[in-house]
Amino acid sequence: MTASIRDVARRAQVSVGTVSNVLNTPEKVSPETRERVQSVIAQLGYVRNDAARKLRNGQSHTIGLIVLNGTNPFFTEIAQGAQNRALESGYTVLVGTSNENVKRENTLLSLFAEQQVAGILVSPTGDDLSPLCHLKDGKTPVVLVDRGAANCAFSAVACDDIYGGEVAAEHLLGTGKRKIAFVGGPITSSQISDRWQGAAKAVLKVPDATLRMIETTALTVTEGKRIGQEIAKLPVEKRPDAVFAANDLVALGMLQSLVFAKDIRIPEDIAVIGYDDISYAEFAIVPLTTMRQPAEKIGATSVELLLNAIERPRDKTRQITLKPELVVRAST
Amino acid sequence: MTASIRDVARRAQVSVGTVSNVLNTPEKVSPETRERVQSVIAQLGYVRNDAARKLRNGQSHTIGLIVLNGTNPFFTEIAQGAQNRALESGYTVLVGTSNENVKRENTLLSLFAEQQVAGILVSPTGDDLSPLCHLKDGKTPVVLVDRGAANCAFSAVACDDIYGGEVAAEHLLGTGKRKIAFVGGPITSSQISDRWQGAAKAVLKVPDATLRMIETTALTVTEGKRIGQEIAKLPVEKRPDAVFAANDLVALGMLQSLVFAKDIRIPEDIAVIGYDDISYAEFAIVPLTTMRQPAEKIGATSVELLLNAIERPRDKTRQITLKPELVVRAST
DNA sequence: AAAGTTTTATGAAACGTTTAAACGCCGTCT
DNA sequence: AGACGGCGTTTAAACGTTTCATAAAACTTT
DSSP states (O other), X not given: OOXXXXXXXXXXXXXXXXXXXXXXXXXXXXXXXXXXXXXXXXXXXXXXXXXXXXXXXXXXXXXXXXXXOTTOHHHHHHHHHHHXXXXXTTOEEEEEEOTTOHHHXXXXXXXXXXXXXXXXXXXXXXXXXXXXXXXXXXXXXXXXXXXXXXXXXXXXXXXXXXXXXXXXXXXXXXXXXXXXXXXXOOTTSHHHHHXXXXXXXXXXXXXXXXXXXXXXXXXXXXXXXXXXXXXXXXXXXXXXXXXXESSHHHHHHHHHHHHTSTTOOTTTTOEEEEEEOOGGGTTXXXXXXXXXXXXXHHHHHHHHHHHHXXXXXXSOOXXXXXXXXXXXXXXX | OOOOXXXXXXXXXXXXXXXXXXXXXXXXXXXXXXXXXXXXXXXHTOOOOHHHHHXXXXXXXXXXXXXXXXXXXXXXXXXXXXXXXXXXXXXXEEEEEOTTOHHHHHHHHHHHHHTTOSEEEEOOSSSOOHHHHHHHHTTOOEEEESXXXXXXXXXXXXXXXHHHHHHHHHHHHHTTOOEEEEEEOOTTSHHHHHHHHHHHHHHHTSTTOEEEEEEOSSSSHHHHHHHHHHHHHSOGGGSOSEEEESSHHHHHHHHHHHHHSTTOOTTTTOEEEEEEOOGGGGGBSSOOXXXXXXXXXXXXHHHHHHHHHHHOTTSOOOEEEEOOEXXXXXXX
8 A cells, every 4th residue: 555665666776675775874875876766755755664664673762651640730741851852862752641540550561562662661650660670671671750769670760759848848837837737649659658758857847836647539639629628617726727738739729729718818827838830830829839840851861761771771770869949939 | 582472382382373363363262272372471471562563464553643732731631532532442642742833743744654553633733734635645544633624635623713712702792891802823823813703703793892913922821921911011091901812821821910910900900711721720810711622522532533534434524513612710 | 974064273475674695896906 | 817895786584463275173964
């Protein structure tokens, strides 16, 4: 149906090998032949068959990326950063969303394996990294995104969530707040538990400060809204005077409920801080104070590490940790 | 390096054909053989080589999607809807972002062609659909997303932007506003010019109402902010009393500038309406009135049409038009 | 028991590309 | 004149599947 390298060869009166050379190593072909072949290629609208190519030389120029949530701007920015960096080196990125679902993550993983991806970028859902180790043994490089590697089995671009949690809590304490609620979950995810730990560390340093955990089932706007409503229903003395939301989505949802509760002013009665600094945090109903994570940079750096691992498989794995940064706005 | 179907065959003491049958048509293989083969597959951790598979039977189960802006939630929702629907039918979606750049769009197009995608979903950047026609002649089905097909060359899932523009403007006029500014651009994009036309239609029906165009270079938050500042700088009598932003991103940016201008109240002095109803519109500093587009449904429907075209190439192309819906919030 | 039918397994060809080795040609050097 | 090297080109094998024609074996029917 579509023109193949053989059709081009016939039409240009050369062998298939020569056409292939025009495509891959043009300097090996004499100028006249090269031009003749190129004009036939244009004429026929020939495009390389990537499947045959991949099959022949065993590796593709595609890398797989698995994010936790395809609609969270934090992750779409990571994806954007990754794609741009990958494109620079002639790689394509296949993006998949696990929705924090281990099964879906594994489906994607085997899909990627079937595609013979050159490497995989993954923000893992659970604590169990064994499917990934399995892949690694099979020689597919893997880089962990937004997650530290417990041991040094993987290269990783981590974000210092303990530090981030600490800074966030310190900021709330610094504005005079003492009854802090941490809203996030499920706590099984290491990002969340790290942020919690960081916050706990900061709170311990202030004698009369307290920290409590309000657990969500997912880090979504809807969950944030729900928790916000519950807090608004509480009698005034039982309410926290500050909320540390585990990400901006949750914070945005909470803001929404709290703002419309009639006896709550933000930040005077309840201050709210989020995490990630998604683009919409700035435009929220009350501009949201948050811990900025350099999402694009995370994506780009991950690709960088992965390309490294692809090209020099014997190199040691590398762990890069990026620090979040406090951005103060009206909500605190 | 990695196990192939031949390794499996040898280990299971059968021919390669049989292994292939176990994989593709298990009912043709006797239960004992099948189990033996399957256990060897598990043992060896064998995964199909998709490249070889594609090569052999000429078609892949991948479809390509090109969106205008990978960070606009409207498009990420379309992508989400498309992926989910595609997954149901065993297809994978390759998502690319053109950033409204014709060159990048063509790069992606040829990338997809090399991947032998089964079909392409595209929200085209310019008015020139000839590269797409070219593809179509090459028998790759193409479906236009968020864009009507001028003639019937393509199937398309369009959104009735003229109607949307009209409803939006009518709403503003209905709240007593008379000096309306349309903020959007570049006007070359058909979505934008349709919305503008719709608005013009509504304004014409009201004798003392005026409509003017303020052109942006891109539909981004940054551009919205800039225009907002310019409007705030204008002397009061020259200001519009209502703004129709061509999408929510622009609206959000404008809101940001206008809210912090000291002598402007929203919606009393200036009302703002957006377009798309991205999830963050609801949580904006002033909850944003907007025209809701059913993004997920657009994605899912597009895939539906595309699968149809893939399976029955001779069928007539179909045009589906979805209508947006007015969502009134505090900004008007 | 022979002929026919169904079930199950095999073997080889083909998909389109890349690549290493081989080849022929021409000019240069001994 | 013969050997040598470069250059440009061709040839053929390989990559891992699927498919289809064929063969062998196991039942059914006369």
